[in-house]
Every structure is written in C-alpha cells, then in structure tokens.
Amino acid sequence: MAVVFEKTKMLTDAVFHYCPGCNHGIAHRLVAESIEGLGLTDNVIGVAPVGCAVFAYNYFNCDMYEAAHGRAPAVATGIKRVHPDTCVFTYQGDGDLASIGGNEIIHAAHRGENITVFFINNAIYGMTGGQMAPTTLIGQRTTTSPAGRSESWSGSPLKVSEMLAQIPSAYYIERVALNTTPNIIKAKKAIQKGLRYQMEGRGFSMIEILSTCPTNWGMSPVDALKWLEENMIPYYPLGVYKDKGAE
C-alpha cells in the first residue's frame, strides 16, 4: 500500500493529555510539521511553559526544556546564546506569557532575540481550572471572575501582538486563529515564516494563536469555535502586526 500521509517525526508517539476539542493538538502539529518541513529536525531545541502545555516536552520530539512559569523567553535566550545556529522556540500560553512572563517576553523582543515564540491565547488559565487571564474578555465568566470580567476592576484584555509590535527590535508579529480550515492553513504559514526568519538570523518573532478551551469555557468544541470567532476575533483582530521582512 502506498503511504499517502505520515505523522511528522517531530512529534513523539505519546498520547496528548489535552481535553477533547482543545486546539493545542492542532497547534502542536502545525509547529512540528513546520519544523520538519523547513529541514530543522536535526537542529532544534524547544522550551515548554507552565500551563496546559507544560508537558509539551513529551510531545515535541527534540531536545526540550521545561521552564518556570513565564520564563521561557529567558531560558530560550540562554540556549540561543550558546547555540546561535540552532532553531530555538518557545510554546507558551496566555497566563504564562501575558501575565507572569510579561517582562521576559517584552525584553526578549526588546533584545531582538533570534527566537520564535508560539503564543497560545485562549483567554483563560486552562491547567489550573479556568481562572481569569490578562486576555480574558470583558464580561467573560471564569472561576476568578464569576460575575464576568469587569473593566473597572481588572482593566481591559491585553493585546499582546499590538503591544509587542511597538517594540523597535521585534521583527515579525502575527495573530492567527485555529477556528476554521482556512485559518489553520494561514496559521501554519505564519509559523513557518517565524521559524524561517529565525534561521535567516533576522530576530524576534511571535505568532499569537487564538485557540479554544471548551472545558473551561463550558462549551462543546463546536460552540467553542463559534465563540472564538464571534467574541475573540473581533477584539483580537487577525493579521500581521509587524513584518520587517515585508517592509
């Protein structure tokens, strides 16, 4: 029988622990396939976050670090300064990157650190069971905003891509989503571009990936995709926020 499709060798055979309908599985596959597609299989090191993707080191089939909460960009910096020709990526959620790791991500971008950051924004803390994140939408109910996030009390959701695009040394910032097949294809192109820019030595890239969390949003996977489209995308518009390579 002819082989028409194979799982990328950048993913191990370990079974994902992610909840049914969660977009992490798609995001992992896109990142892994992009690394293999660019021929980086034998020259890549990844950094996992604290959050739902804390076990990413079990899934990405390469040298992996598990960083402290929010510190992945600093860990990646240490790795990259030793192995400047190796592809170094971080995979972080919104609690990790936008909250506790705010300083680390800003300064990795500020230094123009030649790494690629995959930022999964699902507007909630997943692993700890659905608490409010900096990215939680106004009115969104979480276990720490039971009446819905209030702007007067907790401020408005943080727009990380818009913020990082303002940093002079950031090279490429794009926001994508995983809610439809066309969007998934676009997401993969952005992921590939971020990795390619790194291997060309151009500097800091971050791809923000809007994702669902059906479990903590309290929705079916299908409803969650719809909620993402109707609520997240209007507040977090998709598109390229910075691309020095296109200028």
Next chain:
Amino acid sequence: MALTLMKGSEAIAEAAIRAGCRYFFGYPITPQTEIPEYMSARMPEIGGCFLQAESEVSAINMVYGAAGTGERVLTSSSSPGVSLKQEGISYIACSRLPCVIINVMRGGPGLGSIQASQGDYLQATKGGGHGDYKLIVLAPASVQESVDMMKLAFELGEKYLNPVMIVADGMICQMMEPVVLPEMVDFKVDYEAKPWAANGKHPSADHKRAIINSLYITVEELDGINETLQKGYREIEKNETRYEAYNMEGAEIIVTAFGTVARICKSAIDDLKAKGINVGLLRPITLYPFPYEAIHDAAVAPGVKAVLDVELNAGQMLEDVKLAINGDQKVEFYGRYGSHMPTSEEIYEKLLSMREGF
C-alpha cells in the same frame, strides 16, 4: 608565578573566564556590579557571551537555558538580587544542572545596605528556594582564595550535577590584593560525556533527546528524583567538606567564622598569641557541606574551654556550630548585623573577657 594587583570582583571574573566560563548573564546591583562590567569588556575578547538581563529573575533563567547545554555558565548578584534568583535556582537544582552563582552579600533584610554582610548564610546553605535541595556553597576569605575557587566551583558542579554558590561579601569584591591568576583552561563540551546536554540533534537509536526538566508529576517520579538528589548530597557531604584549621595547638578557645570575618578573627588570634594566649580558628570553606565533625572535634579537644562563633549577622552559622557541638561545649556568639564590620580589637577584647570566666 607573577603577582597581579587586582580588585576582588575583577579577579573573580577573570578567574571564571580562565576556568573555561564563556557565558555570563547578570544584572547590576551594588556591590558586585564590577563583575558584570568586567565581563562585558572581557567576554567579547575571548569569544564569550556577556548578556545584561532585564532582571535577576531572567538572568538565572538564562543561566538555566545555557547550563542545559553543558557549557560553563556564571551569574553574579548581591543579596536582594539573589533572593529574586531563588525560583530559578530551585529549578536548576532539580534539573541537575551545573552552574555557578556568586552572591556578594550585602546588608539586609529588605533593600538593606550596600556594605558587606553575611546575612544570607541560611538562604545559601539551607536551599534558599522551594523544595528539598542543596547548593554546594563555597566561602572565600581572600581575593586569592576566591580566584582559586572558581575552577573548583565549576568542577564540583559538573561532578555532582549541582549548582554551586560562592558567597563572598562586599569586602572581598571591593578590595585590591595581589593575586596569582591561574592558567586559561581549554574547555569544550563533550556531548558524548554529557548525554543530558541539549545540542539540538534529533533523537535516534543511539542518541536520546535531552529533556531539561524539574516536573515529576507522579508521587513515584518525584520520590525518584528526590532520592537521586539526596544520594548526591550524601556523596557531597562525604567527599567535599573543606575547612581551614588555624593555631589549634594548645587552644583554650576555638573561634568559628567564615569569609572576611574569619580573617579579622585571625588578626585577633595573632595578637593574643603574641601575649601567650592560644586561640584556634576553625573556618568552614564549604558552608555546605558543613564541617560538623571537624568543629565538634576541635570544640572538645583537650584544653578547649569554649567556642566563640563570630559572624556579620545575628547568628546564622551559629545554628550549625551548635548542631556540630551538640551540647558538648559552651558556645558563645559575637555578631554584628550586616554592614557593621567588627574590628580585630573588638574580637580580641571579647576573647579576653571569655577567659575571665574560665
């Protein structure tokens, strides 16, 4: 051997480079800023990397990233900055990565002062961050000893796969002394010998991928790593305890002190010796592993009537000295809070006053 007159901080930095360190991640804080300043100029000359991090938190996580590649990696800071590093140090200890952390201790708590202190003894020797872990802790008493310790620090870290802390104080880093610098070590990472180190190579039948990690989610896995760590600490305790014994012959009193303070005590001991009074000094060089046995033996030696522990803090090593002696000898304490360096005359008077009670 040529003597060079150097400032302590610069001599320490140069010694680290000569020990094969090519990666330094730091952040400015008095009184250790001369170390990153020196590194920023020196590292580019030898193809190394100096990077000023955005915080001590980031600096130690950069150390974690770089140490995971098997290179010799250094960071330095001072007390409040070292507090910030504790999260990362705990992760590094659990991930079993070698690296060297220098703490040029200053007065505390809080923002404290910028003068010399020994107020971080407990933080350094009892773990410092969360969880059951230990750092190998070296305490130099002179610029030369600091220089000589750098290579040892990297080697101990690699031997036991454990982070090493050098606790110095503002005195050592800010004073100039003549030193003999060691020869340059030619250090290269041997990835065959360090299968745990990350270099990006894809896993294969004869090459396992590196997973640098401190997460052990099941009870059994966490038990396993903790047992590995504890076994390592027992080995370290068995093999690496270091101390200096000075003027022990016929001593009536044994002084215990570490770092700069031990040097001041030596002056007082020499002055008393000139008057025909013998006082011994037992100076721990490794604060962990602590020389419990040596201190106990010295304290109960024939003719010894008391022990005086002298520190630049409210009595931190004192707890270990008392544990060592275990009630078998009288222990007194002479301490000054961080930043108030005692004079040799004060220690001299204290020792004389102790003799009145004999």
